[in-house]
Amino acid sequence: xxxxxxxxxxxxxxxxxxxxxxxxxxxxxAIVAEWTETLAPTFRELAELPEEEFIPAWQSEYEGWISKLxxxxxYKAGSTDAERYEARIYYEWSIGRLLxxxxxxxxxxxxxxxxxPSYYDFMVDLELDRxxxxxxxxxxxxxxxxxxIESDEIIEARGDTLNNGTRDLTSKRLANKAYTSEPxxxxxxxxxxxxxxxxxxxxxxxxxxxDVAAACPGxxxxxxxxxxxxxxxxxxxxxxxxxKSVDGHDLEMHVFVPEGLTEPAPVMVWLHGxxxxxxxxxxxxxxxxxxxxxxxxxxVEYRITGRHGSEISxxxxxxLDAIEWMxxxxxxxxxxxxxxxVSGFSAGGHLSMAAATFAAEGPSKPDLTVSIxxxxxxxxxxxxxxxxxxxxxxxxxSPRFSPNADAPPIFMANAQYDSDCSFEEAKDFATKQxxxxxxxxxxxxxxxxxxxxxxxxxxAQTKAAVEEFLTERGF
Numbered sequence: 001x002x003x004x005x006x007x008x009x010x011x012x013x014x015x016x017x018x019x020x021x022x023x024x025x026x027x028x029x030a031i032v033a034e035w036t037e038t039l040a041p042t043f044r045e046l047a048e049l050p051e052e053e054f055i056p057a058w059q060s061e062y063e064g065w066i067s068k069l070x071x072x073x074x075y076k077a078g079s080t081d082a083e084r085y086e087a088r089i090y091y092e093w094s095i096g097r098l099l100x101x102x103x104x105x106x107x108x109x110x111x112x113x114x115x116x117p118s119y120y121d122f123m124v125d126l127e128l129d130r131x132x133x134x135x136x137x138x139x140x141x142x143x144x145x146x147x148x149i150e151s152d153e154i155i156e157a158r159g160d161t162l163n164n165g166t167r168d169l170t171s172k173r174l175a176n177k178a179y180t181s182e183p184x185x186x187x188x189x190x191x192x193x194x195x196x197x198x199x200x201x202x203x204x205x206x207x208x209x210x211d212v213a214a215a216c217p218g219x220x221x222x223x224x225x226x227x228x229x230x231x232x233x234x235x236x237x238x239x240x241x242x243x244k245s246v247d248g249h250d251l252e253m254h255v256f257v258p259e260g261l262t263e264p265a266p267v268m269v270w271l272h273g274x275x276x277x278x279x280x281x282x283x284x285x286x287x288x289x290x291x292x293x294x295x296x297x298x299x300v301e302y303r304i305t306g307r308h309g310s311e312i313s314x315x316x317x318x319x320l321d322a323i324e325w326m327x328x329x330x331x332x333x334x335x336x337x338x339x340x341x342v343s344g345f346s347a348g349g350h351l352s353m354a355a356a357t358f359a360a361e362g363p364s365k366p367d368l369t370v371s372i373x374x375x376x377x378x379x380x381x382x383x384x385x386x387x388x389x390x391x392x393x394x395x396x397x398s399p400r401f402s403p404n405a406d407a408p409p410i411f412m413a414n415a416q417y418d419s420d421c422s423f424e425e426a427k428d429f430a431t432k433q434x435x436x437x438x439x440x441x442x443x444x445x446x447x448x449x450x451x452x453x454x455x456x457x458x459x460a461q462t463k464a465a466v467e468e469f470l471t472e473r474g475f
Contacts, residue, residue, distance in 0.1 A: 024074030028085045031072070035065050035089055043096045047103040051119055054100060062093045087133055091142040098145055106382070131183045140187065147188050150175040155309075163309035165204040165249050168278075169196045173208070186216035193224055199278035202231040204307055234282050239333070243300075243325040244318060249308060251318060253325065254281050254299040256291060257333050264336035266475040267296045269326050269366070271319055273346030273373075275420075276312045276387050277305040285453060286343065286372060289463050293470065296335040298326045302351075305387060312378065312388045312397055319351040320364040327363045339475055342366040346421060346450065349374020349412075350399075353429075356407045357399040368409040368473055370466055373450050375421035376400040376429040400425050403432035409439035411469045413462050415448040441469050 046057045069075065069085055076082055105113040128146075133139035151171040155162055162170050172192040179185040189212045196205070209228045213221040235254075243253040258265060268290040272283040281299040290297050302318035303310035323342055330337040344352040349371035359365040378384040378394040388394035395401055410433065414426040423444070430442035443465050445452045453459045 024072050024081065027072045028069060028081075031065065031068050032085060032088050036092060039092055039096070043099070044103075047096070047100055048107060051100075051104070051115055055119070058093070058096055058100075062089070065089050065093075084133070084136065087130070088136060088138040090127075091133075091136070091138040094142050095145050098142075098149055102149075128179070129181045129184060131181055134183060134187055140191075143184065143188060144191055147172060147175050147179075147192075150178065160309060163247065165307055166196070166206075166208065167309050168199070168306040169193065169205075169208060182216075186218075189216050190220050190224060197224070197227055197231065199274070200307060201234070201280040201282055202228050203280050203301065231282075241329075244321050246303070246318075247308070249303070251303070251322075252281065252301045253322060254301075255326075255333050256287075256297045256299070258291065258294045258296065261294075261334040264331070264339075265294055265296050265334055266339040266341065266470075267298065267326055267330050267333075267335040267337075268370075269319075269323050269340065269342045270297060270299045271302065271322075271342065271344035271348030271351045272299070273344065273348050274304060275383075276310075276315050276347045278307075279304060279347070283345075285459075286345065286370075286463075286466070289466060290343070293467065293475075295475070296330070296333050298322070311393075312384070313393060315347070316351055316354055316358075316397060319355055320359055323355060323359075323366055324362075324364040339367055341368045341370065341470075341475060343370035343372075344374065345372045345453075346374065349421070350376070350378075353399045353410060353412070354397060356410050357402055357404045366408055368411075368470075368475065369407075370411045370469070372413050372453065372462070373415060373418060373421055374412065374426070377422060377425040380422060380425065400429040400432075403429065403436055403438070405433075405436035405438050407433065407438050409441075409469070409473050411441045411443070411466060413443040413445060413452075413465070415445040415450060415452045417448060418450045420450045439473075441465070 042061060043058075046054055046061065049057060066086060066089060069089065070077070070082075101113065101115045101119070104115070128143075130139060151168075151174070154171045154174050155167065158171075164170060169192055172195075173189065176185055176188045176192065179188060193209060193212050205228060209225055213225055239255040239257070241253050241255065242250045244251045270284050270287055270290075272279040272281060274280075274283065281301045284299055287297050287299060300319070300322040302322065303314045305311070308314070319342070323340060326335070327337045327340045330340060342352045342355055344350070352366070352369045352371045353374050353376060355364070355366050356369040375384070376398060377400040378388050378398045379391060385391055385394045388397055412426060412430055414421065414423050416423050427442065427444070430440050433440040443462065445458055445462075448455060448458060453462065
């Protein structure tokens with residue numbers, strides 16, 4: 001009987017311990033979720049403070065949340081559970097320490113802002129080599145943020161020496177070398193390659209995928225190699241020609257010719273989106289609209305900052321050269337050199353409208369333009385001002401400030417809630433063009449954002465409007 005009672009009591013203690021563990025995990029998850037939700041607004045508020053006030057304030061913020069965690073029932077100092085929950089708060093908080101100098105540069109309006117030596121002392125105790133935390137999103141997110149900042153510093157220090165067509169990936173891989181732990185370094189190597197494939201497809205890659213796979217073998221690397229192979233396969237089945245070589249880079253034109261052409265077909269030059277920083281010639285949903293109409297479609301690889309270290313003016317120059325090259329070579333592909341249009345999305349929409357508005361009469365001036373979610377004003381965002389090379393150049397590249405009665409026909413579709421390319425600024429440009437008597441069609445998309453084409457109904461409506469625009473103008 002005594003033995004039975006002991007077994008029952010021991011069993012009860014086990015149940016109580018298990019319930020306590022569940023209670024701790026659930027409450028700890030809730031605390032981490034609350035911390036994550038309040039992190040960004042709290043950081044933005046505190047990061048307005050000068051350095052000597054930010055350091056203790058941000059330290060106090062961390063200690064307050066750690067104290068909440070440690071006050072939970074079931075918390076056991078030094079236990080694996082406790083350490084991992086503390087790590088989740090710690091590494092989310094550490095991102096604030098990484099971001100503060102850059103945030104201050106924006107607050108002070110001084111891009112050359114540098115924190116004091118004491119701030120770097122504040123940074124020095126960050127724990128980096130925790131292979132046991134590679135399954136924690138907070139830790140890996142911190143590693144990626146830190147590596148990306150180091151990558152940016154390499155770009156700033158080396159400048160044009162990194163503009164080799166894989167600038168973003170090259171700088172990240174150089175930063176990865178600082179990490180001595182093989183699992184951590186391999187995580188960062190794979191992440192850098194994965195990020196490249198997300199932002200640029202396989203464009204520009206040579207030996208990098210094989211190098212990563214050889215240094216970091218495993219199923220994750222094998223999957224990346226398969227992705228590279230699949231994206232390279234997209235190069236099959238159409239003509240690829242170099243339309244321009246600049247600063248050691250060959251820029252490609254991917255030309256798709258409809259089958260069974262019996263007479264010269266209209267041509268559409270496509271300029272992809274991606275904020276003038278990333279993107280690929282293959283990013284082209286609306287290209288199917290033009291291909292279905294029997295048009296010759298030329299998808300352009302133009303210079304972008306993440307690959308080439310370029311500015312928006314370089315992208316614009318490449319757009320003009322692509323139009324001229326396609327007009328000169330249109331007949332070779334069964335195209336009509338007298339009907340060469342240009343179309344694009346987002347950044348590509350801007351470049352398309354800029355070509356229509358600014359290009360001098362000649363082979364680089366398009367015969368019409370179709371812009372989807374295109375930006376008309378580069379002055380309204382520090383990002384576009386920086387990529388333009390300053391306010392003066394941003395204004396000079398903004399169609400909104402230079403309406404042109406002699407521009408070719410322009411079709412614009414812009415969304416009311418577009419946070420990337422302002423609807424009101426696009427509408428203002430369209431109104432000015434209309435007042436000048438220019439040929440302009442403006443299709444507003446109410447209650448939608450930048451990627452309104454993801455809505456099937458809006459995509460069908462826009463496609464029909466574009467087809468009507470093209471038909472009425474002999475395309």
